Amino acid sequence: NAGVTQTPKFRILKIGQSMTLQCAQDMNHNYMYWYRQDPGMGLKLIYYSVGAGITDKGEVPNGYNVSRSTTEDFPLRLELAAPSQTSVYFCASSYLDVSRNEQYFGPGTRLTVT
Amino acid sequence: SQKIEQNSEALNIQEGKTATLTCNYTNYSPAYLQWYRQDPGRGPVFLLLIRENEKEKRKERLKVTFDTTLKQSLFHITASQPADSATYLCALDTGRRALTFGSGTRLQVQP
Numbered sequence: 561n562a563g564v565t566q567t568p569k570f571r572i573l574k575i576g577q578s579m580t581l582q583c584a585q586d587m588n589h590n591y592m593y594w595y596r597q598d599p600g601m602g603l604k605l606i607y608y609s610v611g612a613g614i615t616d617k618g619e620v621p622n623g624y625n626v627s628r629s630t631t632e633d634f635p636l637r638l639e640l641a642a643p644s645q646t647s648v649y650f651c652a653s654s655y656l657d658v659s660r661n662e663q664y665f666g667p668g669t670r671l672t673v674t
Numbered sequence: 675s676q677k678i679e680q681n682s683e684a685l686n687i688q689e690g691k692t693a694t695l696t697c698n699y700t701n702y703s704p705a706y707l708q709w710y711r712q713d714p715g716r717g718p719v720f721l722l723l724i725r726e727n728e729k730e731k732r733k734e735r736l737k738v739t740f741d742t743t744l745k746q747s748l749f750h751i752t753a754s755q756p757a758d759s760a761t762y763l764c765a766l767d768t769g770r771r772a773l774t775f776g777s778g779t780r781l782q783v784q785p
Contacts, residue, residue: 601777618772663720
């Protein structure tokens with residue numbers, strides 16, 4: 561199994577541009593998550609999904625959108641990129657409710673907005 | 675407001691000693707607490723999960739305690755090795771089907 565994969569690994573965006581961060585998992589996990597991690601900080605939850613067709617906001621959803629059309633894929637869309645969105649983005653998944661099950665993380669996407 | 679605190683200063687110890695990292699929380703009553711390891715440029719990796727009714731959990735050289743009265747978890751690495759050098763994150767179940775993470779403590783084990 562590849563686990564959780566993310567593309568791209570690195571990206572530089574200009575202010576106002578848009579992009580989609582891709583995330584896929586091949587473990588048949590129901591729950592998927594998007595986090596951002598700023599330097600020296602912990603992970604902040606952006607959005608999560610408990611199954612195909614179901615998404616919910618996390619702690620910092622503004623400026624982002626998600627969709628979950630399949631169990632495997634959970635893309636994160638940035639519209640009108642701003643410098644405040646410069647961060648490392650991690651996608652994660654878990655089989656069931658993460659409170660009692662471990663999360664599996666992808667390798668991250670490092671995004672710079674200038 | 676809800677808060678999870680981990681020592682932001684790096685912890686430096688000698689190889690072979692026991693490393694002890696602290697996670698304190700306020701205004702939560704989590705049923706579960708997890709610890710993750712994160713290496714530079716990588717995603718976090720799960721280490722241990724402990725339930726509120728478990729006082730202690732062990733896995734090889736790792737030990738976690740969970741004191742719901744003190745609202746504190748301690749994470750111990752015995753016989754530490756330079757390969758244990760990393761950032762360690764604690765994460766709490768906050769009742770919204772997702773975890774809330776602390777900012778992590780960087781551990782440096784000197785040979």
